[in-house]
Amino acid sequence: MKAFFVGLISLIAASVLIGIGILLYPLSVALVWFLRFIVMFLIIILAIWLLGKLIISVWERIKK
Numbered sequence: 001m002k003a004f005f006v007g008l009i010s011l012i013a014a015s016v017l018i019g020i021g022i023l024l025y026p027l028s029v030a031l032v033w034f035l036r037f038i039v040m041f042l043i044i045i046l047a048i049w050l051l052g053k054l055i056i057s058v059w060e061r062i063k064k
Helices: 002-063
Strands: none
Touching: none
8 A cells, every 4th residue: 555655655756847848848848939039139240340349450450
């Protein structure tokens, strides 16, 4: 009887964890999209900054 209850408790615990995972799935998808947009924004900012550094460097070399 003890083994039955241990098995039952472990199945209930597994189903609760699976349920929490299913409920959190949309949140994880939303976080992935949000992080993707943040990374793209940072890459764009970095590219603009590098372009500005390149233009300033070229101007300085042309003036000399």
